[in-house]
Amino acid sequence: MSAMAEEIIHNETIDTLLNRRSIRAFEPEPLDEATIATLETCAQHAASSQFLNDWSAIRVADSALKEKLAEIAHQPYVATAPLLYVFVLDEYRNAQIAKRKGVDVYSDDFTLRNSYRFSQAQNDAVLALHAMETAAESLGLGCVILGSVLGDIPELIKLLELPEYTYPVLGLAIGKPAQSPALKPRMPRDDQFFEDGYCDDPDLMLERLDHFDAEVHKYYDLRDTSRPVDAFSDQIANQATNRSVLKNGFEHAKQQGFVLDK
Ligand SMILES: Cc1cc2nc3c(=O)[nH]c(=O)nc-3n(C[C@H](O)[C@H](O)[C@H](O)COP(=O)(O)O)c2cc1C
Incomplete structure (x- = not known):
């Protein structure tokens, strides 16, 4: 079947998705509480593998903390985002829940710290982030996803006081767009x-x-x-031989209690 020449269907949701592009300059005004509540609730409604709900997000409101994240990211616009999140894969909360039910969360029986759980939670976090991004776009807001905040993972973990069994996944900057970039083409x-x-x-x-x-x-x-x-x-x-992003991987997961070879 050739996928080339077909018309596609349009509605508001589809057009929101088709017009999505990264926004990296924001108007300074803060977003109101109803908007924030809406975006966060949409993120919570994303699917969750085995309904583990194993992600959390840190809303970064403090301007000094925003500046520190922008420094880690080497991207000044991170600090200018009226609304800024770091999505985190989170088995800490589930560990507390399991512990209360009598599970030894430091034993080999505790699987929530293992490789599959790590990627399962990472998937959930990304789906939630994407739901939030789409909801924001549908309200006329602009977003940029931020892998760059992983530029110094130990520092990020320290700054956000992330407990064991958590790990940062991605940042998301949101605000009223102050730029109108062209849509980037997509491959056939x-x-x-x-x-x-x-x-x-x-x-x-x-x-x-x-x-x-x-x-x-x-x-x-x-x-x-x-x-x-x-x-x-x-x-x-170029990316195929770029080693600089390798530090953004999972090498610090052990320090957070994960056992990623199992
Ligand atoms: C996982 C992920 C991490 C990203 N990290 C950054 C980032 O740190 N800084 C940035 O400016 N853009 C970042 N982006 C945005 C991409 O550069 C952008 O989506 C891509 O170039 C396509 O452009 P578009 O979003 O405008 O269509 C990221 C996107 C994804 C999916």
């Missing part, structure tokens, strides 16, 4: 959606990317308007 759908198994023609997959490469290379990122961004393939090749 047939290169990302395959039917009944993985793509059986990798050469065709790469061939189809040539046009996309050219489209991406026309895009100007508002963070650096002096030149268009690199073609997609060049970005991927």
Whole structure:
């Protein structure tokens, strides 16, 4: 089945999703309590694997703390976000619940600290964050997801006083947009959606990317308007050998009590 030429359906939700792009400049005004309550409640309504509800989010309101997160991220706009969250995978709360029910949360029987649980909780946190992002966009707000706050995980854990069995996943900055960036192109759908198994023609997959490469290379990122961004393939090749983000991985999970080889 060719996925290329079909019309797609539009409604408000779909258009919100299709018009989503990262916003990295915000009007300074704070968001009202009803908006915050709405966004947080939408996040809570995301699906949760085995209904473990194993995520939490830290609302970062203190301006000095925001500045510290911006420093870790090397992204000054982090500090300017009227609403800023760090989503956390959280087995601490569940450990307390299990402990109250008589489970020894330091024994091998306690599985909530193991690898599958870690990724299960990470998935839940990301789904909740994305629900919040979509809800915010639907209200005309702008967002940027922030992997950059993981630039110094031990420091982030310290700053947010994250207890054992928790781990930071991603930040989310939200506010009224003060910029209107162009939508970034996306790769051909047939290169990302395959039917009944993985793509059986990798050469065709790469061939189809040539046009996309050219489209991406026309895009100007508002963070650096002096030149268009690199073609997609060049970005991927650069990232494929970029070691600087490796520290954003899970190497500090042990210090938080997780046992990730099980
Ligand atoms: C997991 C994740 C982490 C991200 N981290 C950052 C970040 O630290 N800083 C930033 O400015 N953008 C960040 N982004 C935004 C991406 O750069 C952006 O989504 C991508 O370039 C596509 O652009 P668009 O969102 O405008 O469509 C992140 C996105 C994701 C999904």
